[in-house]
Amino acid sequence: MIEVPDRDIKILAIESSCDETAAAVVRNGREVLSNIIYSQIKFHEVYGGVVPEIASRKHIEKINPVIEAALKESGLQLADIDAVAVTYGPGLVGALLVGVSEAKALAYAAHKPLVPVHHIEGHISANYIENKDLEPPFLCMVVSGGHTHLVMVDDYGKYTILGRTHDDAAGEAFDKVARAIGLGYPGGPKIDKKAKEGDPDAIEFPRAHVKGAPLDFSFSGLKSAVLNYLNAKRMKNEAVNEADVAASFQKAVVSVIVDHTMEAAKTYHVKKVALAGGVASNSALRSAMEEACKRRGYSFYRPSPILCTDNAAMIGAAGYYDYLRGIRAGLDLNAVPNLKLGER
Secondary structure: OOOOOOOOOEEEEEEOOOOEEEEEEEEOOOEEEEEEEEEOHHHHHHHOOOOHHHHHHHHHHHHHHHHHHHHHHHOOOHHHOOEEEEEEEOOOHHHHHHHHHHHHHHHHHHOOOEEEEEHHHHHHHHHHHHOOOOOOOEEEEEEOOOOEEEEEEEEOOEEEEEEEEOOOOHHHHHHHHHHHHOOOOOHHHHHHHHHOOOOOOOOOOOOOOOOOOOOOEOOHHHHHHHHHHHHHHHHOOOOOOHHHHHHHHHHHHHHHHHHHHHHHHHHOOOOEEEEEOHHHHOHHHHHHHHHHHHHHOOEEEOOOHHHHOOOOHHHHHHHHHHHHOOOOEOOOOOOOOOOOOOOO
16 A cells, blocks of 8 residues: 655646646646646647647747646645656657656756656546545546556556457547548547437447457447448438437447456456546546446446547646655656556
8 A cells, every 4th residue: 555645745747748837736636726628629629639840839838838737726835845757658759759848847947856657647547536435446438539448446556458349449449430421530529419409229330359359349349330331321322310319329339448448347346446548538428337337236437528539637646646656757757658557
């Protein structure tokens, strides 16, 4: 077990793994004193997705003002901070390097410890912020643009991956299907909104199961089925009900995620289930997971939508527990774009 000090620990956290420039100050891993997020969506939506070069450039422009705003809102000075935590992977290498370089410079200049944080660990730790009673062990379903992981949180900073995607992550499938329907970027929120106007039972899209790995995921076949449906309709000059397609696709994704999570909870005798990652803000997924947990008597945890998408408060929460575990990085810390959960 982690030994908790008898004084407050204040972490300045930095997140720049994709297209949000974010900084936060978090006290004792669960109290957010500030959480500043600069979103770049308006610069990327015209291209239908994140352009890495643009993302890196915007991070460089905004990272200092964002950090200054986070410190100001917290009412603290850099000298008051106990450590600087930063996302160093996974993510876009150019984007990560901006945050890592900034964190190293601040830690060096202020003589503060530097704590390297895994991005997915941050998403999982977002659940600690609003759920003060949540402690490991628990099961967490991580659903984001780049990851679909079923994770057993054995202890703070200790994880066992029970299931993972073999191809597209759920969020990636949302983006590709949204683009095919004509909804644009970002796909997740647009499909969620459009699906509310449609019939989720209008079209029967496939649910993939991975042979020999019942807790793993595959969304490539589902994505292809949606594209084939749309192409067939257009070749026949038949009208496409975008809302029905969105709702039916979303139902297929949600049902697989919920079924696998409930199966894992049953298999591993877990009574606490959490949701994390950008797709965890999807209203249909949140509702279905909550209902499934309620039927089985499981406790269900999920962050508010603002803490599901990329933010620095979650990095501060994860960084706090890494700090207590004695995890430190030197000034040779580098970005690791393909960092696996549990690696250092």
